[in-house]
Amino acid sequence: MFNRQISAIKIVSLLALTASGMLPLVSAKAEDTTLERIERTNTFVIGFRSDKHPFSAITPTGDVEGYSIDLCHGIYESLKKDLDKPDLELKMIEVTADNRFDYIKDGTVDIVCSATSWTLEHQKKVSYSLLTYVTGAEMLVKDDSRIRSLKNLTGKKAGLIYGTLTADIMTKRIKRDNLDIELITYKYPQQGIQALENREIDAYIADRIILIGLLDEANAPNDLKLVNRFYSYDPYALMFARQSLDFKVHVDRYLANLYRSDKSLKLFNKWFSHMGIRSNENILRAMFKLQSIPE
Structure with missing residues (x-):
């Protein structure tokens, strides 16, 4: 029990650092083209993995669904409103473990919505949103x-x-x-x-x-x-271009607003509540609370 408490404390502490902005930030020198591209093309492109249930997967009927997909649908709706583009097109492109970073870098997709691990090594190439899930x-x-x-x-x-x-x-x-x-x-x-x-x-x-x-x-x-034993700490987040600071603000604002509301728990219940105690609900509640960054 004590080891579990220590692990939870470590996770909550890392979440606190994330929410307070103490983790390394991306450079502001490179040009942010994501929002400009979305406005110019009138298209928001989501990259997804087809085999990462319950975060992103293709259903037998060919639809793409999952917890991360729902998050990005919410971001899409907020973009339509904030950019004053009610006719903004939504496009879905499947990505793989091998091409996802290239697709972000060359602008093939605007954001990757799946079970994407946030690591400092990967942060040399891409940027991340607020955390969306915590596992191991x-x-x-x-x-x-x-x-x-x-x-x-x-x-x-x-x-x-x-x-x-x-x-x-x-x-x-x-x-x-x-x-x-x-x-x-x-x-x-x-x-x-x-x-x-x-x-x-x-x-x-x-x-x-x-x-x-x-x-x-x-x-x-x-x-x-x-076996009920964790061997690592693995934070998930949405992934996009490293220089896209304006786009990051938009994504993080949507997530923070979501985490401040009851909608976050409704989303949790939709995708994870059936898992019972295995869902790490208490840690997720802490994540929602710590990342409810005010306007």
């Missing part, structure tokens, strides 16, 4: 498994999701601790869950919230279980 790496195993820690994976196989912060952190940690674990990387999250169900791997390591989302879609979710 966990393990999913078969229900009859006795695996409870990384050490229990010695001589076994573990799956990771390609191009994620969790994959990078866990690969370095396993190498640092000299653990004999065979790591198998999957390009698409669903491939890993299938491999675990088929016992091709012994554990699947990814962000807790992504694993829970995959459980929603698993063939036999009751045959799988989380």
